[in-house]
Structure formats: C-alpha cells, structure tokens
Amino acid sequence: MLVILIMTRRMPDLFLHLGGTHVHHLNYGIFLLSAVGAILVFGQRPSVRLRQICALLYGFGMALTFDEFGMWLHLGGGYWQRASFDAVIVLLSLFGVLAFAPSLARMRSYHWATAALALGAVFVFYALLFKSVKYVGQRVGPRLQQIEERGPR
Secondary structure (H helix, E strand, O other): OHHHHHHOOOOOOOOEEEOOEEEOHHHHHHHHHHHHHHHHHHOOOOOHHHHHHHHHHHHHHHHHHHOOHHHHHOOOOOOOOHHHHHHHHHHHHHHHHHHHOOOHHHOOHHHHHHHHHHHHHHHHHHHHHHHHHHHHHHHHHHHHHHHHHHOOO
16 A cells, blocks of 8 residues: 555655665565574574564564565566565465464374365465456556556656
8 A cells, every 4th residue: 555655646755766776675674684684693692572573573574575576586577566465475374374383293183184174275265366366456457557657766
C-alpha cells in the first residue's frame, strides 16, 4: 500500500535516490541482515534481550529482502514481480512449520500423518491461491504498471 500511495503521489516520496539511482528496500534488508549477523558472530555472548532484538531485526531484514525476490532473479524489470510474492509465501510457510514442529527426535507416526495431510492441504491452497493471483494480476497488473511508470523517479 505504501508503494501505491507514493506512486500515485498521495503520499510524499520516501524513496532514497542517490545520484539518480533509486535504492530499493532490498538493499536495506541486506544491510540489516549483515549487521545482525555481525553482532551475533563477532559479539561477546549476546544477552537474551540482545538476541530478542536481533531476532526482530532479522525478521525485518528478511521481509525487506524477500519482498524484492523478483529483483534477485530478474535484475531490473518492473516493481510488481510475481516471484517476490511467491517467495514471501513460501518463506512464511516454511518458517511457520519450523517454528511449531516438534524436533525430529520427538516425531511420532501421527506427526508424520498430520504433516502429510498439512502438506496436501497447503499444496491445494497454493494451487488455488496462485490461480487467483494470476487472475487478479491480469486484471490489476496493467494498472499497477501504469502507476509505476507515472510515479516519481
């Protein structure tokens, strides 16, 4: 929403421009991930509070970076890339499973059965989701590209 408001000039341009180059928030995410990594690798035994802050900053860095995943694959191109949406959905799903799954040593047969059912349900959900996103993209995509072309440079 923020990008749409800026592109339609309903909100001030918050983009960073250096020498005529638009610095995408992908770069902010990379720097944030690098800083968190440096703190955790080179710091002296971080406290619980520092680890909590690092976890929060790491999440922000991941969000900023993977939101621009399409730019990783297609250097350049339009802002509205499907690959970015897909990457965010896949990462959220993976992190959700990792956060709430028991360790492999504690997995029992009913865990595996539940995981298989969940995987099937997720597959069906994604198939329906991607089909609907494709439909919406065909209907809304041209308008978003127009907004991007007319937006601030």
